[in-house]
Amino acid sequence: MRYVRRVLGGLISLFVGLSITLRELFKKPVTLQYPHEKPSLSPAYRSAIKLIRFDETNSHDCVACLACQKICPSFCIDIEGGKVEGIKKKRATKFTMDFALCSLCGLCIDVCPTVTLEYSKLYDEAGYNRDWNMDLLEEFTDYEEQFITEQREREEKAAAEKKAKAAAAKAKAGKNEKAGKNEKAGKNEKAGKNEKADKVGGQAEEGEA
Amino acid sequence: MSTEPNPEPNPAMAPDGDPEVYYLNMGPQHPSMHGVLRLVLKMRGEEILEAEPVIGYAHRAHEKMAENRNYLMFLPNTSRVDYLSGMIYNIAYCQAIEKIMDIEVPERAEYIRIIACELNRISSHLLWFGTFLLDLGGITPFLYCFDDREEILDILDSVTGSRLTYSYGRFGGVTMDVDSAFVARTRAFLARMRDERLPKYRRLVGDNVIFRERCEGVGVITRDVAFRYGVTGPCLRSTGVAYDVRRAEPYSIYDRFEFKIPTRVEGDTMARFDLRIEEMEESCKIVEQAVDGLPEGPIMPAKPKKRYRPPAGEYYFAVESARGHFGTYIISDGTDVPVKLKLRTPSFSNLSSMPDVLRNTMVADTIAIVGSIDVVMPEIDR
Amino acid sequence: MSKPRAEAEHDSDEHETEKMSRILGSSVAELAESSEHADYAKYGYHHVYLANIESIPEITRHFFDAGYLLEMVTCQDRRDDAGTMRLVYTFNHLAHLDRHLVHADVAADAEAPSITSLYQAADWFEREVYDMYGVRFSGHPNLKRILLPEDADFYALRKDFGRIEDAPQES
Known part of the structure; x- marks a missing residue:
């Protein structure tokens, strides 16, 4: 009798299972018919690294500091660059990344001091070979000369502004300085080469400049 | 030599x-x-x-890579050691370095980490469930589980940008913040999981006579075998020992959440199956509590360090991964490259108990037994 | 739900187990060359010992009798500093958190005693140490390579093997 009950119980469990799958049969399938239907990409979707083109300068801001090259765990970044004639800022002249090795960990983006790297949103980048050495400066080369010219203008402008400010401040301090210098000369005559007098004079100058 | x-x-x-x-x-x-x-x-x-x-077919030399890279550069590797609980391993490594260097993690980042890790644990158990049944011949539940798992992967994708191997944690917090859409999606997923999917799996599979006949009494791991082989995780809890690193050595903010540690005493395949379903439910509870209590605030410390140089010495940090006790043992000499990094992975010890468990069983049960202890080869071979 | 057995035991004889771990700690400390307490909050373990490699089986017997689990056996290549390989054993108790780290120095070409007769977990751990560092264990039932290919002729985690050129130099 117990055996019969076991058999019946087993059969019922099978029918319960079949009823579940039967109900699922009439539901809408969850399969996405790729490649006819493409999935909707998440807002945080990220793909190959690229350089940002800033609106103010219409170019990238890589100063070839090599921070990303040093931090990359897959050793896939190759940068060359340095001082460019005419401007103070350093510029990268070669920036290639091997995306066959890149694991999109994002450490290069975290460590970049000028925040000039970001993820792109490339999708479905299938290829026929493994040659994925991409030159990230390709889209910036035409504008580079103009960038250097504009950067020089920006730097000269900034330098001029700085000079004007410094001159105004100096003029203001100049009057006070004259009074301070007379005081200092007097003190020096009295006390000779005294460290304390130098300190007082130095402090007074620093305080006013 | x-x-x-x-x-x-x-x-x-x-x-x-x-x-x-x-x-x-x-x-x-x-x-x-x-x-x-x-x-x-x-x-x-x-x-x-x-x-x-x-073993050794998936050996990728992670420990050697750790000796050739500094601490920050090793972050992407951690997810790839066990890519089914990639988030747990990634965050565990971050937590180990934070503990060593006394880096304080903001509250919001802690809660987000708990949510992500527990979702990862659920997705790992779901994958185990689907493939275990696939091995036994039941092809249907595999795709049901993957449907649920896709939802988790999409939720984590919306925040981290990756589906499987996350590089989400950083020393001190997480990289990207979650928004209300994430919270709403997680809540919807939890409701669906608790009310509809897990009961369905119990009815479809757990009560099924063929499944029960194949799993009850099969592959018994005794307490003694588990102790001698250093077995941890659900395999140990199925023998009656309630050892969970989240309770034994509380890390992060697990001591603020209420959750049970499911145990069974039979130690057979059926016990491990029931146990993992219960663990999924407990993880859902934890995620719900974390989502309810998610505070506002930053997700990284105000002034993150530039270089990470742990003081010289030896350190050990353990977490509960989906498969058991995962330990990180770091020997540092004060520079930013570790002298030694040892990853004590749970499946290594769990699999070493197989000779004892498989002795005098039938070959047809081998698949059920090896499937039920939930081994992931990449974490064994590292 | 009724409390699982292990948790119930812990609550009722917390005193007993603390006493046991103190006795254990002192008996192991006698066998070891040096022992110190470590701050768990910083280091992750409670005691660290430096022992003579010959006394490792006896020390392990003490941990086994006290019901401690062998968590990990690994090795550190210290041939540049001290001419030895340093083996590291980690023991922990499941019911109460008490982690002990035992160091044992093995000379560069010497053999270490195996503890697989007590803990079968050490079987694979010692094989991995042999595979990665070349330390042989006497008394091991099946000492052969485990992760690297069987015909490999190098020991992977040794310091004189596998430094890549563009790895960050230790600064």
């Missing part, structure tokens, strides 16, 4: 002069060997006399 090639084979596997003994090789290319595991079975008829797991 000379390095000689492999010496004599395993003496336990010798033929003993019995003419009926033969050897069967399962794997490494095998549809149900859970990655590249090779099981050499010494058999007489249907009965297994001795089993020897041969």
Whole structure:
């Protein structure tokens, strides 16, 4: 009798299972018919690294500091660059990344001091070979000369502004300085080469400049 | 010092002069060997006399890579050690370094980490569930589980940008913040999981007579075997020992959440199955509590360090991964490159108990047993 | 739900187990060359010992009798500093958190005693140490390579093997 009950119980469990799958049969399938239907990409979707083109300068801001090259765990970044004639800022002249090795960990983006790297949103980048050495400066080369010219203008402008400010401040301090210098000369005559007098004079100058 | 090639084979596997003994090789290319595991079975008829797991097919030298990279550069590797609980391993490594260097993690980042890790644990158990049944021949639940798992992967994708191998944690917090859409989606997922999917799995599979006949009493791990082999995780909890690193050595903010540690006493395959379903429910509870209590605030410390140089010494940090006790052992000499990084992975010890468990069982039960201990070869081979 | 057995034991004989771990700690400390307490909050373990490699089986027997689990056996290549390989054993108790780290120095070409007769977990751990560092264990039932190919002629985690050129130099 117990055996019969076991058999019946087993059969019922099978029918319960079949009823579940039967109900699922009439539901809408969850399969996405790729490649006819493409999935909707998440807002945080990220793909190959690229350089940002800033609106103010219409170019990238890589100063070839090599921070990303040093931090990359897959050793896939190759940068060359340095001082460019005419401007103070350093510029990268070669920036290639091997995306066959890149694991999109994002450490290069975290460590970049000028925040000039970001993820792109490339999708479905299938290829026929493994040659994925991409030159990230390709889209910036035409504008580079103009960038250097504009950067020089920006730097000269900034330098001029700085000079004007410094001159105004100096003029203001100049009057006070004259009074301070007379005081200092007097003190020096009295006390000779005294460290304390130098300190007082130095402090007074620093305080006013 | 000379390095000689492999010496004599395993003496336990010798033929003993019995003419009926033969050897069967399962794997490494095998549809149900859970990655590249090779099981050499010494058999007489249907009965297994001795089993020897041969591993090393997925060895990628993570520990050597750690000695060649500094602490920050090793972050992407951690997810790839066990890519099914990639988030747990990633955050565990971050937590180890934070503990060593006394870096304070903002509250919001802690809660987000708990949510992500527990969702990862659920997705790992779901994958185990689907593939376990696939091994036993039940192809249907596999796709049901993957449907649920897709939802988790999409939720984590919306925040981190990756589906499987996350590089989400940083020393001190997480990289990207979650928004209200994430919270709403997580809540919807939890409701669906608790009310609809888990009861369905219980009815479809847990009560099924064929499944019960194949799993009850099969592959019993006794407490003694578990102790001698250093078995941890659900395999240990199925023998009656309530050891969970989240309770034994609370890390992060797990001590603020209420959750049970499911245990069973039978120690067989059915016990491990029931246990993991219950663990999924407990993880859902934790995620719900974390989502309810998510505070506002930053997700990284105000002034993150530029260089990470732990003081010289040896450190050990343990977390509960989906498969058991995962320990990180770091030897530092004060520079930013570790002297040694050892990853004590749970599946390594769990699989080493297989010779004892598989002795005197039938070969047809091997698949059920090896499937039920939830081994992931990449974390064994590192 | 009724409390699982291990948790119930812990609550009722917390005093007993603390006493046991103190006795254990002192008996192991006698066998070891040096022992110190470590701050768990910083280091992750409670005691660290430096022992003579010959006394490792006896020390392990003490931990086994006290019901401690062998968590990990690994090795550190210290041939540049001290001419030895340093083996590291980690023991922990499941019911109460008490982690002990035992160091044992092995000379560069010497053999270490195996503890697989007590803890079968050490079987694979010692094989991995042999595979990665070349330290042989006497008394091991099946000492052969485990992760690297069987015909490999190098020991992977040794310091004189596998430094890549553009790895960050220790600064």
